[in-house]
Amino acid sequence: MTLQVVLAIAVFVGAYVCIVVDRFPRAAVVLVAAALMVLIGATGGETMFYSGETGIDWNVVFLLLGMMIIVGIVRHTGVFEFLAIWAAKLMRGRPFRVMVMLVVITAVLSAFLDNVTTVLLIAPVTLLVCERLGAPPTAFLIAEVMASNIGGTATLIGDPPNIIIASRGGLSFNDFLVHLAPISVGLLIVFVVLCRLMFRSAFVFHPERAARVMALDERAAITDSRLLVKSGVVVGLVIAGFLVQSLLHVEPSVVALLGAGLLALLSRLEPREYFREVEWETLVFFAGLFVMVGALVNLGVIDALGTAAVDLVGDDYGPAAAGLAVGSGALSAVVDNIPFVTTMSPLVGDLVAAGGAAARPLWWALALGADLGGNATAIGASANVVMIGIAMRNGVHISFWTFTKYGLVTTAVTVGLSVPYILLRYYS
Incomplete structure (x- = not known):
């Protein structure tokens, strides 16, 4: 292991520790870490800004923007307040019922939209519902983002890692529905039960608030x-x-930017009225974060980890699939699952090419491990980072450990249930 690799790993671990202890601004930490990666030669201007594999994923950044x-323009219509009151009235002001409704809606939307987009749409409604009912928004926001990662597992377009896997594996939309939708539905039901247990202190019913909402x-x-x-x-x-973006060969970021531009023209609002809603710190x-991870990819650190895992596999594909699900879940908790899947998919492709139908x-x-493993920590999935940024902007602080104590339980249960699903369905 060269000195450069050691320094790069030290920078990554140091930045991760700073994020975990939650005493420094997240954006400042990753900017310093990115600059250090450049100084030690682990990455550079061309790889940071122009490489699709080891640089900033501009598709994600501009999709978010x-x-x-x-969302900033739609907020001016009052529709989020409308939906918040409607949801609270429909569930008679009962916090757990409201959470179940929002979790299910989030999961279903995430199956057909990118989960980051779903989070951006559902978070404003959630904050208003919690304000009306006097419920702690932290529990609701965490539950929803985890539901988005579970629901997004079901389809090709639901979670960005799935799009990468589909491209590498030549898999169709229907392939994902047939193979991943059944387990995603089952995991969502289990997750609702977990919510009742994990967030039970958040379900205090306030009759007076409920009565005011009903009126x-x-x-x-x-x-x-x-x-x-x-x-x-x-x-x-x-x-x-x-x-239809996959059929038209148009990136989701282009669709989002075209929609934003069209709505900005039609709204006739002053740009400052919607630009102030943009989570610049999150972007x-x-x-x-992409620069940090890209530097490790560029130096071959993540590739070496993946290759070592592949070498352990051999041709025993049942245990290999179980190990890949668990290993992907563990690594996706530490490294954002988009660059992780980008790195792992060629290795899995080689195994599938060698093993045929059995592999x-x-x-x-890989999809189950990466998508569900993203729930484990605050930076495991893009949707997690976005949700925490929205919460912070609205005065709700969700620390790394607050998210992680629930995320580890959720990931352990969902990935743990995915392993027997894989073994029983494909290798029994």
């Missing part, structure tokens, strides 16, 4: 009906664009 602008007229919350109609049309077009954090379930093991 476009959707943040759209509200949700229709009065709509402040700009014309903008609401325009926003509905544009959001519908954006969603349709996400659903910077993502950029720095094909390795793709599903």
Whole structure:
């Protein structure tokens, strides 16, 4: 192991520790770490800004930017307040019922939208619901982002790692539905039960608050009906664009930016009115995180870990699939699952090419491990980072350990259930 590799690992671990202790601004930590990676020669300008494998994933950054602008404009219609009151009234002001409803909606939307997009849309509603009911928003936000990662596992377009796996493995939308949707539905049901246990202190019913909510007229919350109609049309077009983007060969980021530009023109709002809703710190954090991980990829650190795992596999594909699911879950807790899957998918592709049909379930093991493992820590998945950024902007602090103590339980249970699913379905 060279000195450069040792220094790069030290920088990555040091940055990770700083994020964990939560005493320094996240964006500042990753920017310093990214700069140190450049200073030690682990990465450079060209690899940071222009490499699709070891640089900043601009598709993710601009997807977030476009959707943040759209959400910022939609907020001016009052529709989030409308949905918050409607949801609370439908569930009679009972916090657990409201959580179940929001969790299920989030999971279903995440199956057909990118889970980051779903989080951006559902978080404002959640914050307003919790404010109305006097419920702690931390529990609701954490539950929803975990549900988005579980629901996003079900389809090709639900979670960014799935798109990478589909491209590498030549897998179709229907392949994901057939192989991953059944286990995703089962895991969602289990997760609802976990929510009842993990967040039980958040389900305090306040009759007086519930009564006030029941007396509200949700229709009065709509402040700009014309903008609401325009926003509905544009959001519908954006969603349709996400659903067919693979057929049109258009990146999701392009769809989001086109939608943001069109809605900005139609809204006639001053740019400052929606740009102030953009989570700039979150975007910077993502950029720095991609540089950090990209430096390790560039030096071959992650590739070496993956190769070592592949060498242990041999041709015994049942245990290999189980090990890949568990290992991917563990590594995706530490490294954002997008660059992790980008690195691992060629290795899995080689195994599948060598093993044929017997090795094909390795793709599903990788998807389950990476998608579900993203729930383990605050930086394990893109949606987690976005949700924490939204919470912080609204005065709700979710620390690394607060998220992780629930995330580790959720990941252990969901990945643990995925292993027998793989073994029983494909190797029994």
